[in-house]
Amino acid sequence: MTRSHRALATATGLLALTLAPLAVSAPQADAPTMTGKGFTVTASRFRALPAGKAKGAGTEVQAIGNVKLVSDRGTATAPRVDFLLAAGQRLDRATAAGPVHFVAKLAAKKGSPNPEPTATFSGQTFTYTRAKDQSVLSGGVQVEARLGDGSTLTGSSDQAVLNHATGEARFQGHASVTKFDATTKAAVFTLRNLESLTVNLKDGTIEGLPPSGSQVEANVTTPQKPKSKG
């Protein structure tokens, strides 16, 4: 074996080792897929209960195992998601259990520094309701968001309610958030242990606080309501 052969073999081995983890985490090419108006779901298994055991109107479908729901409202992953499909086969409701991750897709106003704000939520349960156009996460909710004003935000709460139309995320129960400046990346302020806190992910404003970018007070750590900040 020549030196070039050995080099090639080594490079190939390294490449294989590098790609091996990717192969493990790659989406299942053979996973069943459910496709409807404005949404796609992949899971290890789908099933529908016998007709007599369905709870309400519409078609109830359970997705089990590595469930990934992709819709125009975002992407949710969970071990199990129950769907209610309405007449016309739109997704009326999705309820996820287990560790849930939800990446919300939002649209900022024109001219915003970040035209496509995103927010990554994690929690124990997740419910999307089309009638209200909102997603509710609960159970040790964590959030990381890139807001419409270019800043970033991290936070936690017992529950988070995201209104997809307005972009408002309401954090309830032991809500704490820290906002970071768009350019300096430094913490602009921290609000901790609030009963309720509402952040508009589209424009980066926080209810009761001046618009993002204007530093209010760095590292506010005492429990207090945001309105007292105004």
Next chain:
Amino acid sequence: MTVAHQVAGCSATGSGPGGRRHRRPRGPKEWRTLARAVPLCLLPLSILGCGGGRPEPQGSERQEPAGASAVVTQKNSVTTQYDAQGKPLWTASAQRLTLRRSSKTAEMAGATCKLYSNGALAWSCRAARLLANQETQKLTLLGGVTGRSADGTRSFVASSATWDAASGQIAANQGATFDLGGVKLSGGALQVNTKDGSWSMTGQPPAARSSGQGGSSEARGAGQ
């Protein structure tokens, strides 16, 4: 009860399309083969045990020598199997039917079948080939299989499928497509129950996957 007896128990008539209608069975698990093709003649008594006076097949039917290996072929047939209460389990019309006496099986080419649940039509299916086993009450559909529920809300496409009359379970192969009237499921093995309306679609079992990700236990438990 042999296949030949089943055939003998059937009413072989030149009924045309009207031959699809059901007739009262003469005994449990009875098959009826109703030839739609024009004039059918009597099948020889030595093989079929039919009463005399019936028309014999003219070109559309052929049978091999009597005995355990006797085979009867028939064109444009309609076959029905009934349950013990006399309710139809399934009805199949085919361009060509081959009855194998020894194995109590029937093989049909260009088949359209109707699957019943408690005597009521539940699903209709088509396939290039259909294998029916009288004893096990199972149908195997092969080649370009399509199915549609009686209410028209569900349909599937698969390359092969089986139906168990006892459990009412349709099991379609991996890669089946299931349509819920706008919402489509694809890429897995499909199971639909013609009795209670439940269904499931499952990915390949973990042993067949290279990724080895979770959800394997659910995949194994698909057969409900």
